[in-house]
Amino acid sequence: MYMAADRKAAEDTERQTNGALREKEIVRTSIVGIFANVVLAAFKAFIGIVSNSIAVTLDAVNNLSDALSSVITIVGTKLAGKAPDREHPLGYGRIEYLTSTIISFIVLYAGVTSLVESVKKVISPEAPDYSAVSLIIIASAVVVKLFLGRYVRGVGEKVKSDSLVASGSDALFDAILSASVLAAAVIYLTTGLSLEAIVGVAISVVIVKAGLEMLGESLSQILGESMDPELAVKVKELANEVDGVYATYDTILHAYGPQLYICELHAEVPDTYNAKQIDDLTRQITANVAAGTNCKVIVDAVGIYARCTTGKSAELRNEITRMVMAHPSVIQMHAFRVDEETKAINFDIILDFDSDRHAEYQKILHEVRSAYPDYKVHITQDIDAANLRSQLGEEKIRLARESLES
Numbered sequence: 001m002y003m004a005a006d007r008k009a010a011e012d013t014e015r016q017t018n019g020a021l022r023e024k025e026i027v028r029t030s031i032v033g034i035f036a037n038v039v040l041a042a043f044k045a046f047i048g049i050v051s052n053s054i055a056v057t058l059d060a061v062n063n064l065s066d067a068l069s070s071v072i073t074i075v076g077t078k079l080a081g082k083a084p085d086r087e088h089p090l091g092y093g094r095i096e097y098l099t100s101t102i103i104s105f106i107v108l109y110a111g112v113t114s115l116v117e118s119v120k121k122v123i124s125p126e127a128p129d130y131s132a133v134s135l136i137i138i139a140s141a142v143v144v145k146l147f148l149g150r151y152v153r154g155v156g157e158k159v160k161s162d163s164l165v166a167s168g169s170d171a172l173f174d175a176i177l178s179a180s181v182l183a184a185a186v187i188y189l190t191t192g193l194s195l196e197a198i199v200g201v202a203i204s205v206v207i208v209k210a211g212l213e214m215l216g217e218s219l220s221q222i223l224g225e226s227m228d229p230e231l232a233v234k235v236k237e238l239a240n241e242v243d244g245v246y247a248t249y250d251t252i253l254h255a256y257g258p259q260l261y262i263c264e265l266h267a268e269v270p271d272t273y274n275a276k277q278i279d280d281l282t283r284q285i286t287a288n289v290a291a292g293t294n295c296k297v298i299v300d301a302v303g304i305y306a307r308c309t310t311g312k313s314a315e316l317r318n319e320i321t322r323m324v325m326a327h328p329s330v331i332q333m334h335a336f337r338v339d340e341e342t343k344a345i346n347f348d349i350i351l352d353f354d355s356d357r358h359a360e361y362q363k364i365l366h367e368v369r370s371a372y373p374d375y376k377v378h379i380t381q382d383i384d385a386a387n388l389r390s391q392l393g394e395e396k397i398r399l400a401r402e403s404l405e406s
Contacts, residue, residue, distance in 0.1 A: 022159045022160075022161075022259060023077050023078070023080075023081045025155060025158075025159050026073065026074070026077045026155070026159060026161050026164060027074050027077060027078075029151070029152055029155045029156075029164060030070040030071075030073045030074045030077075030164070030167075031070075031074070032148070032151070032152075033066065033067070033070040033148060033152055033167060033171070034067045034070045034071060036144060036148050037063045037064070037066040037067035037070065037148075038063075038064075038067050040060075040063045040141050040144060040145070041060045041061075041063035041064045041067065042060075043060075043137050043141070044056050044057070044059050044060035044063060044137070044138070044141065045057060045060035047134040047137060047138070048060055050134070051128050051134055052128050053128040053181075053185070053196055056134070056138065056181055058114040058117065058118065058200050058203055058204065059141075059174070059177060059178055059181055059203065061110060061113070061114060062110055062114070062174060062177065062203070062207060063174065065106050065107060065109075065110040066167065066170060066171065066174065068106055069103040069106055069107070069166075069167050069170070070167060072099050072102055072103055072106070073099060073103070073161075073164060073167060075099070076095050076096055076098065076099025076100075076102075077096065077099075077161070079092055079095045080092050080093050080094075080095040080096045080099075080257055090256045090260065090262065091256055091257065091260060092257070093255075093256045093257015093258065093259060093260050094222075094255075094256055094257050095257070096161070096162065096257055096258060097162070097218060097221045097222050097257075098222075100162045100166060100214065100217070100218040100221070101215065101218040101219065101222070103166060103167070103214065104166075104211050104212075104214035104215035104218055105211070105215070106211075107170065107207060107210060107211035107214060108208060108211035108212065108215065110207055110211075111204050111205075111206075111207030111208035111209075111210075111211050112204075112208060114200065114203060114204040114207060115201065115204035115205065115208065117200070118197055118200030118201040118203070118204050119197075119201065121196065121197035121200060122197040122198065122201065125194060125196070125197055128185070128188060128194060128196050134185075135182065135185055135186070138178060138181055138182045138185065139182055141178045142175050142178045142179050142182065145171050145172070145174045145175035145178060146172065146175045148168075148171045149168050149169070149170075149171030149172035149173075149174070149175060150168070150172070151168070152164055152167050152168035152171055153165055153167075153168025153169055153171075153172070154168070155168075156168055160258040160259070161258065162217070162218070162221070162258070166214050166217075169210075170210060170214075173206060173207075173210055176206075177203045177206060177207075180199050180202065180203065181199060181203070183199075184196060184198075184199040221255075224255075227251070227252070227253045227385065228253075231253065231261070231293075231297070232251055232253065234292065234293065235248075235251055235253070235263060235265070235289055235293070235297055236248045236251055236265075238285075238288040238289045238292040238293070239265060239267060239285045239288065239289060239299075241288055242267075242281055242284045242285050242288060243281075243284075244269050244270065244273065244277065244281050245267045245268065245269060245281065245285070246268040246269065246270075246307055247267075247268050247334070248265050248266065248267050248268070249265070249266045249268065249305070249332070249334040249335065249348075250264070250265060250266040250303065250334075250348075250382060250385075251263065251264070251265045251385075252264045252265070252385050253297065259296060260296065260298070261296060261297045261298070262298055262300045263289065263297050263298065263299045263300060264299075264300060264301045264302075264303070265285075265299065265301075265302060265303070266302070266303040266304070266305050266334075266335070267281065267282070267285060267302055267303070267304060267305070268305040268306075268307050268334065268335075269281060269304060269305070269306065269307065270306070270307060270309065271306035271307060271308050271309075273306075278304055281302075282302040282304075285299060285302055286298075286299040286302070305334065305335045305337075306337070307336075308337075308338070312338070312340070313337075313338040313340070316338055316345065316372075317336045317338070320336070320345070320347070320368060320371075320372075321333055321336070323367065323368065323371065324347075324349060324364055324368070327360065327363075327364060328355075329351050329352050329355035329356075329357075329360045330349055330350070330351060330352075330360075330364070331350045331351065331352055331384060332349070332350040333347060333348070333349050333350075334347070334348050335347055335348040335380070338375075342376070343374060343375050343376060344375060344376045344377075344378065345368070345372065345375045345376070345377045345378070346377075346378045346379075346380070347379060347380070348379070348380040348381075348382045349361070349364065349379055349380075349381060349382065350381075350382045350383070350384050351381060351384075352384070353384060357381065361379065361381050364379065365377065365379050
């Protein structure tokens with residue numbers, strides 16, 4: 001009991017340390033973004049007012065919205081890093097999903113406002129007045145935004161921060177928009193053709209589109225997305241390393257922010273194991289997964305499937321598995337069990353989301369019942385929560401249909 005408590009304390013300490021380092025890096029990167037965007041916004045606003053350029057002015061407003069997004073990212077990261085308490089025992093990590101949503105609304109607001117102002121300028125155009133200094137500043141802004149965007153997005157991908165990834169992607173968009181403003185200025189100076197308002201409309205449309213995409217991603221996370229295939233595979237591999245585990249199934253990762261997942265899974269073990277052996281096995285699975293993921297994934301529950309490897313039950317398992325896996329729509333079959341006393345056969349299947357899952361289920365159920373009329377056949381249709389199609393790949397699924405692992 002003491003060893004388990006010590007291990008749990010060590011896991012909590014390591015998770016807090018990793019979280020603190022991640023928070024520090026996000027805050028530092030966001031501060032860099034705030035400083036760069038405020039400076040760019042100030043220069044662009046000055047140029048836009050002096051040169052009477054709606055496109056440059058809107059570009060400045062866009063930079064201010066980026067700076068505000070970075071401020072919200074810092075606030076959200078700080079709140080998400082709060083220690084668990086009685087009301088939120090699994091912490092506040094999901095606040096980062098809310099901050100991403102708020103940032104999306106800010107970008108949308110900036111885009112819609114810019115679009116309204118740009119349309120007004122299309123209806124009542126005004127000639128701009130550019131200087132060489134203004135063109136140099138705009139060109140410099142393009143370069144700064146390119147470097148800033150790559151830097152912020154790179155850090156965001158490294159520390160798994162959706163807010164930083166969104167800010168970095170937005171900065172790269174801004175570089176393109178600033179380049180279009182520069183192109184419009186060059187065209188005006190060389191041909192006298194003013195495209196200011198049209199460029200402003202184009203910038204606004206791009207900003208609105210980016211805001212809608214960011215909002216869609218944030219809402220998708222709040223609703224609950226399919227698991228990261230790489231992380232799900234890692235968890236399964238760590239669990240399968242434990243002696244006595246034939247395979248793991250029904251892996252579900254509940255995200256409590258990007259740095260904490262609560263995991264549930266089923267382990268298939270020999271039907272000869274007693275309660276003590278199963279207890280030892282489940283404890284080792286929990287320890288393996290925690291150590292192998294730097295305490296990012298905590299196994300909360302391990303269900304047990306008993307595999308019979310000898311006698312008639314094993315033969316039935318092999319025969320029915322080959323029958324079921326011959327259907328292209330079946331991704332996986334597991335949890336097979338035969339009860340000779342009640343003459344019952346039970347197993348689970350996972351069907352491809354792209355198939356007619358109800359029709360396929362009925363077809364498979366009818367086929368197995370027809371082949372084994374002396375048994376009561378019950379099939380449970382599982383959901384592909386672990387994104388097995390991405391995990392296994394077409395080739396491995398094909399091989400699984402052709403042969404059964406011993």
